[in-house]
Amino acid sequence: MRLSVKRFGMEEKMEHWKKIWGYVPIDFGTLIGAPDDITQKIRIKNNVSGSAVKIKFTNKYNRDTLLLEQVCVGKINKNSGKITGPVKVTCQGKTQIAVPIGQEFYSDSIPLLLEAEEDLAVSVYLKEKHEIYSLCQTWSARGWQSSFFKGNQTEKDDLSGKSTLETFPFFAYDEHICNGAFGVSGVQVLAKEDVTVMACFGDSITHMSYYFDALQDILYARYTGKFALLNCGIGGNRVLYDASYVKDMPGCGRCFGKAGQDRFVEDVYGDVVPDIVFLMEGINDCMHGIDFCLEGQVPTGTMIFEGLKSMIEKAHKKGSRIYISTVMPFANDSKQAAGQSESIRQELNALIRAHKDLADGFVDLDEAVRRPENIYLMKDGLHLGDGLHPNAAGGKAIAEVIGTKFSLFYSKSNMEQLKKQTGRLKTNR
Numbered sequence: 496m497r498l499s500v501k502r503f504g505m506e507e508k509m510e511h512w513k514k515i516w517g518y519v520p521i522d523f524g525t526l527i528g529a530p531d532d533i534t535q536k537i538r539i540k541n542n543v544s545g546s547a548v549k550i551k552f553t554n555k556y557n558r559d560t561l562l563l564e565q566v567c568v569g570k571i572n573k574n575s576g577k578i579t580g581p582v583k584v585t586c587q588g589k590t591q592i593a594v595p596i597g598q599e600f601y602s603d604s605i606p607l608l609l610e611a612e613e614d615l616a617v618s619v620y621l622k623e624k625h626e627i628y629s630l631c632q633t634w635s636a637r638g639w640q641s642s643f644f645k646g647n648q649t650e651k652d653d654l655s656g657k658s659t660l661e662t663f664p665f666f667a668y669d670e671h672i673c674n675g676a677f678g679v680s681g682v683q684v685l686a687k688e689d690v691t692v693m694a695c696f697g698d699s700i701t702h703m704s705y706y707f708d709a710l711q712d713i714l715y716a717r718y719t720g721k722f723a724l725l726n727c728g729i730g731g732n733r734v735l736y737d738a739s740y741v742k743d744m745p746g747c748g749r750c751f752g753k754a755g756q757d758r759f760v761e762d763v764y765g766d767v768v769p770d771i772v773f774l775m776e777g778i779n780d781c782m783h784g785i786d787f788c789l790e791g792q793v794p795t796g797t798m799i800f801e802g803l804k805s806m807i808e809k810a811h812k813k814g815s816r817i818y819i820s821t822v823m824p825f826a827n828d829s830k831q832a833a834g835q836s837e838s839i840r841q842e843l844n845a846l847i848r849a850h851k852d853l854a855d856g857f858v859d860l861d862e863a864v865r866r867p868e869n870i871y872l873m874k875d876g877l878h879l880g881d882g883l884h885p886n887a888a889g890g891k892a893i894a895e896v897i898g899t900k901f902s903l904f905y906s907k908s909n910m911e912q913l914k915k916q917t918g919r920l921k922t923n924r
Contacts, residue, residue, distance in 0.1 A: 517681040518631035522556040524749030531624035534648040551681030554594035556629035564622040567649040577652040611720035618649040630675035635704035694769040701728025705890025713898040734802035775820040796842025818856035827882035
């Protein structure tokens, strides 16, 4: 919310809290690791100027209270890459922060002068041994990165610690190695200017962050100081059904999360009302019921579309503009391209295209990334070798399409707002 006061006939803007970084904590349903006497540092890309910060703490899925012995937040020097001026973070005035089971909350307001393009570092010291069942994750790791150190290093300037895999060998099961962070899932800044907040909601294509980080690059360069992007993706997530049961996965696939249509409001609107939502989901609904032999969980394209439609309606009721996308190709061979999953995708995409005006904007990413000579397959060089998940090059290609479309949507929206304001001014004269 932006506050204002009138002084000498002029409107003077006041500062306002804006969420500038956020990811969804993942419930693995199994033990990830049990660290102790460890400092976790998270470097976070920032595009907002402000005078204070709040850190969001989370303990939604662990089995005991998470006791954070000390937490610091600081800025990162662009030249040295080191943390400067770390400040202790408090909750209700206390530097030792206890996060009860199932709880999430923000810290006190911590004074910190921050400029757009000045990145943040959040350092958390865990003194006692804790069993960890949940992390936030990124694979692209350009929007944020984590590192880990022995002992209390929260007030030290170094960021070159151990990796997530070195700290949590649990993640060796995944051939694509993630960056992970426990206990922290969001940051707010007391912003100096109006800031547009956009939340990206979806599955692994959003969660892995290859297009998300590239989109950050585009939008933050275009709207320096005036734009923030939030990630609400969960790998393996489906629109209609809760986490697919996969016997051979750690936690049997619990990390895939609640059905998208059921988690949408909680994960997108839990502590913020984004101005814009970008919705791209449905790929796992097409595949999982068939690939994992899940009885009663093979939907039609129409069923998936109705789930997407319900999320569009929820976004509009909350006051957000929402943009949607078609489902991109996922086949890795001609057999899969001729299968039932592909038929479901084609039906779903036809419905999304036919009813695109239900949303405020539409991006046809299927058309953008598919092979011209074989529309059932993603272009070579754009995926991680599985035909499904975009790599860095694929993420950049997707982000460029979204960025181009978004520029048109954003300009159109601004013009409509200006017309409304002009109309009100004329009426009031």
